[in-house]
Amino acid sequence: SQELEQSPQSLIVQEGKNLTINCTSSKTLYGLYWYKQKYGEGLIFLMMLQKGGEEKSHEKITAKLDEKKQQSSLHITASQPSHAGIYLCGAKDSNYQLIWGAGTKLIIKP
Amino acid sequence: EAGVTQFPSHSVIEKGQTVTLRCDPISGHDNLYWYRRVMGKEIKFLLHFVKESKQDESGMPNNRFLAERTGGTYSTLKVQPAELEDSGVYFCASSQVWTGFGQETQYFGPGTRLLVL
Numbered sequence: 001s002q003e004l005e006q007s008p009q010s011l012i013v014q015e016g017k018n019l020t021i022n023c024t025s026s027k028t029l030y031g032l033y034w035y036k037q038k039y040g041e042g043l044i045f046l047m048m049l050q051k052g053g054e055e056k057s058h059e060k061i062t063a064k065l066d067e068k069k070q071q072s073s074l075h076i077t078a079s080q081p082s083h084a085g086i087y088l089c090g091a092k093d094s095n096y097q098l099i100w101g102a103g104t105k106l107i108i109k110p
Numbered sequence: 111e112a113g114v115t116q117f118p119s120h121s122v123i124e125k126g127q128t129v130t131l132r133c134d135p136i137s138g139h140d141n142l143y144w145y146r147r148v149m150g151k152e153i154k155f156l157l158h159f160v161k162e163s164k165q166d167e168s169g170m171p172n173n174r175f176l177a178e179r180t181g182g183t184y185s186t187l188k189v190q191p192a193e194l195e196d197s198g199v200y201f202c203a204s205s206q207v208w209t210g211f212g213q214e215t216q217y218f219g220p221g222t223r224l225l226v227l
Binding site for chain 2: 004031035040041042043044045048050088090095096097098099100101102103
């Protein structure tokens, strides 16, 4: 079965610094989703990548999918307290079900 | 436009009791999903409704779980009788169009935190 591995598990970053979160799949990704969760809130959709080499940006967050479509990275530039939360990558498996990584907990130090 | 809502936000019950979780999807969204996150583990798919029909319920853990979506609007997920291992956060999501592997944005509710004692 397909699995998604996220790294790091947690991250503490000084405000203003850049950071990267990775998501690696054991199989080819047909669609890679990035969501963010804050405690007590639902998962907030950030971006979806489908094509090898694709890159998307939203404000200070950039997500990339590698050419082989087995790895994605989420990069945050000049981090702010509002970026704190749990970042989750998800992908559809061969049954069209969304499977998920374990999440990366991001803490921003003021 | 209202987002996906879930009720209750928290539920604490004793083993053997029954609990019913409710999800109201975004109006007009035909697709409704239930997911569960058990402490320390990944979010797992439970089932998928298209309107009032169960498209895929292969993720349901066992027959103690019953999901319904009467009239193709809101959905309920009943756990009867609840066991300790059912504790976790239950998320509901909805989407407008199901596209297989194609782009489909699922909008999530805040989740129901269930604790079985």
